[in-house]
């Protein structure tokens with residue numbers, strides 16, 4: 001189908017984009033990769049009156065590691081992350097895994113990491129990884145920039161902390177130390193499908209092999225990506241042995257609150273949440289050379 | 293809205309509605325009907341074109357106005373006069389197509405893939421083409437075709453051998 005008519009403006013700077021967004025308020029939407037917005041407009045699920053295209057904004061396409069943070073600019077594509085030279089380092093294994101399973105390889109050449117966070121699909125992959133990594137989003141408005149922790153950024157299905165007249169300019173992922181690894185586990189019906197269930201895991205070990213920090217999150221398990229705090233608490237301070245992994249997996253199953261749909265029923269998806277958290281923990285530990 | 297787009301090296305200036313999808317612009321406004329439409333859900337990859345040299349894009353999931361000032365390559369722009377592009381020749385040689393409906397998208401996706409990865413493994417090719425659906429070939433010969441083209445492009449002298 002053809003989208004409803006709209007007005008198109010192309011911004012060349014962040015200030016220009018924000019001026020357009022301020023002027024049009026709730027009628028305007030940012031156009032980033034367009035890989036969620038354009039399909040939604042074709043189905044007339046979205047009918048924005050104005051699109052502010054940020055793809056020509058200078059200095060928004062970058063992956064920058066500094067001050068212990070990896071910053072991903074708002075027009076960096078999923079494929080930029082997938083192809084980055086440093087991505088093979090096990091510290092980045094969670095976001096590397098995600099960059100290879102979001103959507104399909106062509107969609108990834110347009111779709112952006114920040115756009116995915118802003119879209120906040122209940123079955124999104126980047127949102128889930130951002131929770132497990134304890135990422136932040138930099139939001140700019142007329143008054144300047146604020147940095148929003150991901151738990152506050154993801155408000156509800158398709159709703160974020162980005163207000164009217166504002167835009168997200170970057171996502172910030174804390175740089176993991178060298179005793180950190182992660183894993184993204186996703187069950188999909190076919191390449192390019194949203195998750196039936198998925199789990200993001202990131203784990204940091206102390207020198208004595210006990211867990212220093214853990215990030216565990218689920219996709220397709222509620223109104224938006226879900227942190228499993230109980231599983232994180234269970235892991236921290238303990239040696240990541242089999243019984244602890246099983247307890248964390250059980251906590252994930254209990255916490256998961258999926259909807260039944262063509263991809264599967266509630267019980268099946270809750271079961272998958274536990275299986276995927278356990279698999280993710282085992283793979284992250286294997287990447288660290290540690291045995292569960 | 294007036295836009296200037298370079299398609300296969302030729303300049304096109306047209307007046308389009310912002311809601312015009314790039315694929316419809318190519319087919320209906322510019323008469324370049326080699327780019328196909330196979331679905332309504334951004335899922336099939338039939339419509340893939342290459343934007344600015346090395347980015348494969350589903351032209352059903354981009355507005356024509358976004359292409360203003362950019363370079364688009366479509367299947368019509370692969371051959372050099374009467375000489376098929378190595379990818380086209382390889383699809384011919386290896387029976388990489390049957391009905392041909394998916395082929396323009398396969399060719400352009402593979403074109404961008406080889407720009408980034410000139411010596412792909414079979415697994416790289418399968419992963420790279422995972423967003424392109426083919427209902428006929430079973431993919432086997434498409435992988436062989438891309439592999440042959442990678443060889444030809446990597447060793448230009450082999451093309452005549």
Ligand SMILES: Cc1cc2nc3c(=O)[nH]c(=O)nc-3n(C[C@H](O)[C@H](O)[C@H](O)COP(=O)(O)OP(=O)(O)OC[C@H]3O[C@@H](n4cnc5c(N)ncnc54)[C@H](O)[C@@H]3O)c2cc1C
Nearest residue numbers: 030032033034035036037103111112115116118124125168
């Ligand atoms: C076939 C297909 C399969 C897919 N499969 C998956 C999948 O498996 N997992 C998954 O997670 N996603 C999937 N997606 C979605 C894809 O990853 C999108 O690219 C992503 O969700 C949105 O990123 P985008 O840059 O394309 O954003 P757009 O589509 O441009 O924007 C999405 C929304 O976010 C807003 N927005 C974007 N950028 C900003 C910004 N900087 N500031 C403020 N608001 C902004 C827009 O206004 C819009 O409301 C799929 C898409 C397709 C077409």
Ligand code: FES
Nearest residue numbers: 330331336337352
């Ligand atoms: S027509 Fe199917 S993906 Fe574009």
Ligand code: FES
Nearest residue numbers: 390392426427428
């Ligand atoms: S050759 Fe018929 S769909 Fe691929």
